[in-house]
Amino acid sequence: MRISYREAMRQALREAMANDARVFLMGEDVGRYGGSYAVSKGLLEEFGPERIRDTPLSELGFVGAGVGAALGGLRPIVEVMTVNFSLLALDQIVNSASLLRHMSGGQCSVPLVLRMATGAGRQLAAQHSHSLENWYAHIPGIRVLAPATVADARGMLAPALADPDPVVIFEHAQLYNLEGELADDWRCDIARAAVRRPGTQASVFAYGGCLPKALQAADELAAAGIDVEVVDLRVLRPLDIDTIAASVRRTHRALVVDEGWRSGSLAAEVIARIVETCFYDLDAPPARVCSEEVPIPYAKHLEDAALPQPAKIVAAVKELLNV
Amino acid sequence: MTRERKPAVGVQAPPPCKSKPAQAKHSPVAAPAKRTRKDRAAVAAAAPETPPLELRLLADMLRIRRMEEKCAELYGAGKIRGFLHLYIGEEACATGTMHALAAEDSVVATYREHGHALLRGVSMDAIMAEMFGKAAGCSRGRGGSMHLFDVSRRFYGGNAIVGGGLPLAVGLALADMLQGVRRVTACVFGEGAMAEGAFHESMNLAALWQLPVLFCCENNLYAMGTALARSESQTDLCAKAASYKVATFRADGMDVRAVFDTVSRAAQQVRAGGGPAFVELQTYRFRAHSMFDPDLYRDKAEIEQWKQRGPIHSFSGQLKAEGLLTEELFLAFDAAAAAEVAAATDFAEQAPWEPVADLLKDVHTPAGADEGGAR
Numbered sequence: 001m002r003i004s005y006r007e008a009m010r011q012a013l014r015e016a017m018a019n020d021a022r023v024f025l026m027g028e029d030v031g032r033y034g035g036s037y038a039v040s041k042g043l044l045e046e047f048g049p050e051r052i053r054d055t056p057l058s059e060l061g062f063v064g065a066g067v068g069a070a071l072g073g074l075r076p077i078v079e080v081m082t083v084n085f086s087l088l089a090l091d092q093i094v095n096s097a098s099l100l101r102h103m104s105g106g107q108c109s110v111p112l113v114l115r116m117a118t119g120a121g122r123q124l125a126a127q128h129s130h131s132l133e134n135w136y137a138h139i140p141g142i143r144v145l146a147p148a149t150v151a152d153a154r155g156m157l158a159p160a161l162a163d164p165d166p167v168v169i170f171e172h173a174q175l176y177n178l179e180g181e182l183a184d185d186w187r188c189d190i191a192r193a194a195v196r197r198p199g200t201q202a203s204v205f206a207y208g209g210c211l212p213k214a215l216q217a218a219d220e221l222a223a224a225g226i227d228v229e230v231v232d233l234r235v236l237r238p239l240d241i242d243t244i245a246a247s248v249r250r251t252h253r254a255l256v257v258d259e260g261w262r263s264g265s266l267a268a269e270v271i272a273r274i275v276e277t278c279f280y281d282l283d284a285p286p287a288r289v290c291s292e293e294v295p296i297p298y299a300k301h302l303e304d305a306a307l308p309q310p311a312k313i314v315a316a317v318k319e320l321l322n323v
Numbered sequence: 324m325t326r327e328r329k330p331a332v333g334v335q336a337p338p339p340c341k342s343k344p345a346q347a348k349h350s351p352v353a354a355p356a357k358r359t360r361k362d363r364a365a366v367a368a369a370a371p372e373t374p375p376l377e378l379r380l381l382a383d384m385l386r387i388r389r390m391e392e393k394c395a396e397l398y399g400a401g402k403i404r405g406f407l408h409l410y411i412g413e414e415a416c417a418t419g420t421m422h423a424l425a426a427e428d429s430v431v432a433t434y435r436e437h438g439h440a441l442l443r444g445v446s447m448d449a450i451m452a453e454m455f456g457k458a459a460g461c462s463r464g465r466g467g468s469m470h471l472f473d474v475s476r477r478f479y480g481g482n483a484i485v486g487g488g489l490p491l492a493v494g495l496a497l498a499d500m501l502q503g504v505r506r507v508t509a510c511v512f513g514e515g516a517m518a519e520g521a522f523h524e525s526m527n528l529a530a531l532w533q534l535p536v537l538f539c540c541e542n543n544l545y546a547m548g549t550a551l552a553r554s555e556s557q558t559d560l561c562a563k564a565a566s567y568k569v570a571t572f573r574a575d576g577m578d579v580r581a582v583f584d585t586v587s588r589a590a591q592q593v594r595a596g597g598g599p600a601f602v603e604l605q606t607y608r609f610r611a612h613s614m615f616d617p618d619l620y621r622d623k624a625e626i627e628q629w630k631q632r633g634p635i636h637s638f639s640g641q642l643k644a645e646g647l648l649t650e651e652l653f654l655a656f657d658a659a660a661a662a663e664v665a666a667a668t669d670f671a672e673q674a675p676w677e678p679v680a681d682l683l684k685d686v687h688t689p690a691g692a693d694e695g696g697a698r
Contacts, residue, residue: 024501050501056531061490061524068494071479072429074501076494091521095484096491104472104480105463106685109694140686164688 006176008153008186009039013077016161017047020075023161024051026062027079027115036081037117037176063089063114067096067166070112075161083118083170084130097166098141109164113157119172119209119259120307126295129303131259133170133208134266137237142166144236145190148211150180152234155188163190170236172209172259190235193243199229202253202317205244205270207233210257210308217313228317236266244270245277252283253320257308262290289316377638377647380422380579382656384414384635387438389660390447393668394437394454394468398614402672403454405467406483408435412609415634416541417442419574419582420509420604423590429477429495429508431488434469435608436481439511443478445471447667458677459670465685485546486519488512489538493525496534496599507593509537514603515546517563518554526567529599536599537590538564541576543608548620564601576606577632609633 003011016023025040031054034041044052055062059080066078080086086093097110120129137144143163147153153171160167167190196211197218206214214230221228231247233239248254254274258267267288274286292306374382391411397403410417413435421442424430432439440450445461453460454468462472462481470481479495482488492510499506516522517540529536540560544551557563561571570592574585582604589600607629611618642648688694 056524056527058524058528060521061493061528064487064490064521064525065494065497065528068431068491068496069498069501070494071491072495072498072502074498091484091487092490095487096482100480101688102685103462103466103470104474105460105465106692107462107472107474108479109688109692111694164692164694 001182002179003150003154003182004176005150005153005171005178005180006037006039008150008182009157009171010041010043012154012157013040013043014046016077016157017043017051020161022073022075023077024053024069024074025077025079026053026055026066028055028057028081030054030079035079037171037173039176040079059085059088060092064092064096066112066114067092067100067110070110070166071100071108075111075113077113077115077157077161080114080116082128082173083116083132084128086114086116086132093136093142093166093168094139098139101165102141110166111161111164112166113160113169114166115169115171117173118170119174120291120296120303121174121209123298123300123303125298129296131208131291133236134258134260134264134269136168137266137269139237142168142237143190144168144170146170146172146208146234146236148172148175148206148208148232148234149196150178150182151186152188154182154186156190159188159190170208174209175212178212191240193234193240194232195229195243195247196232197228197230199227199251201226201251202228202255202320203231203247203251204228204255204257204313204317205231205233205247206257207236207266208259210259213308213310214257214313217310217317220310220314221317226317226321226323233270239270239273241273241277244274248274248278249281252281254282254286255313255316255320256286256288257313258288258290259308260290261293262288263293265290284320284322287316287320289313375647376422376583377580377642378652378656380418380583381635381638381642381648381653382660383418383422383442384579384638385656385660386447386663387414387417387441388635389657389664390441390450390667391437393664395610395614397454397668403468404456405469406434407454407468407614408612409610410435410438410608412629412633413541413543413576413606414438415579415582415638416539416576416604416606417511419579420511420539420586423583423586424507424509427477427506428590429479429492429506430511431479431492431495431508432481432511433485433488433513433516434481434483435513436471436511437468440471440473440478440481443473444476445473445478447663448670449473451667451671452674455671455674456676457671457674459674463685464677486512486516486521489516489521489525490528492536493528493534496529496536497532500532500534505535505594507535507537507590509539509590511539511541513546514540514542514544514551514560515549515554516540517560518546526564526569526599526601530567530569533596533598535593535596537586537593538569538599538601539586540564540601540603541606542603543606545608545612545621547612548616550620560603561601564603570597570600572600572602574602574604576604577629577634577637579634579638
């Protein structure tokens, strides 16, 4: 079945709501408006305003309320419109959701799912173009997911809701219109990275909005006779180092693509793990393609230049292979 | 111990309060705090089988006071470390409030929560062991003074971010509403929290959705070292809360009966489905903000003036005048509290440390583990 990423996510929400009365969706404009990215369109009519709950523009308040509702026995899905606005709720995510189990000596879990759009590429300028997945991936106590395919958009929500601890799902805004074939067996885990394209000469690690760019680069490289493996990190915390290292051991070269800024990036963490784990399998220093260290500009040509692009990935792979 | 002075002639009365003194009525449910066997025996020997509410209020204020005095001493001895925020002077607030709540209610508190935890039924042994950082502590030594938890008693901490507990209380109340559970979630915070965005967002959400949250502001006049008038444009806190269309109540937080009466009325209204309520308890802390605070921002005369209104001696004086309390009974309560503190200190001292091998425990929920008492 051919389906869009948006529709896959909506089906996942509908299934979750129908299967478990404890599940409810809460966030800005998720109800009457239908979701700012139209993900929850139609769900208000189906499930009513108690369970498809519109909130005021009050990120700290309603994310914290999601934490409290999780403590109170429910399975909240809280939609923060974008990662940019999640900064207003950071206190409740970092100081409550992620800590409560440990700080209470294991007395309570916080089964909260936080969904948010992330990323740049639509000329929304600096305040609406952040990629801060690695900030969240820094925090013990939460799991961080980045579905980049229609199958993961369809499949990741159920295991995220089954997880008794907080899970943050990053949906790259450029992916909502992505269409793909949804196989019958779309159910998936939220623990492993996935090899999206096997290859032999280098491993390209990417996640979220950079995965399609990495795959496009791999196609271009194939046309030039270079065979690369593309690995979708999928789970940004905890990182699946086994799958990452296995790929490096096959190809002996590693490139990490990350829309975050280079300094302190998730790419930096992935490379550190590769170096710690399989340094002697490497035939070349690991490399990365990240966003330029500049607030994301409005003008299209400047925005394009700031972000990882297939051409940059192609060039980086060639440099890695010294061709 | 912290001395409370007898009122001197001509001392100015506190700002007038709306609440009237409580009639002698029984606490609705208010599970009596768990006590050690020794303590129970001591109380039983001196007091009637079921002491009237007034005597329980007095005894509980004494328990908090003696426990915290011991904490200060143990801090000096290096047994308790980190931040330690004492409640000395404010005991009437926690005592009146906790007695006004029902056992099934939820409580979210702040980092000055030792008294609230104790009266919610967390044993003094478990509290003291937590202060020592021992595995037998009520948060297994992971939380310390600022993060006392007992989810089985619906006591959700111990929150060290000012205002951090308010959205949690809103969420707990939302869960109750969506699940059809009739219960009050009481959220305790200081007046300093009312300058935080979390306060405004939480009041708005609770009022918008008519959630059963009881917002209990313990106004001790100082946000750490910043006086109310230096941090709030509107110093009438009830007026501030009322702007969210929330029912407001105000009580003399140095008068345990007034607190009990006022919080009981507010909780009753919330429980009856009247939406959230806001209570301001006007109180004062006699000690510094924390053990690191040199307390340079307050006039010593101001502190002395408030000490003259100390909640324990003023209430015991009233009870004696009313013929409800004798000096012997007071001394028996005090001795029982001291015995409980001594036993808790011994317990904490002797309790084992958690093995370092367990350091990474409880970051995530292990498969099959209990997710919390709420379910």
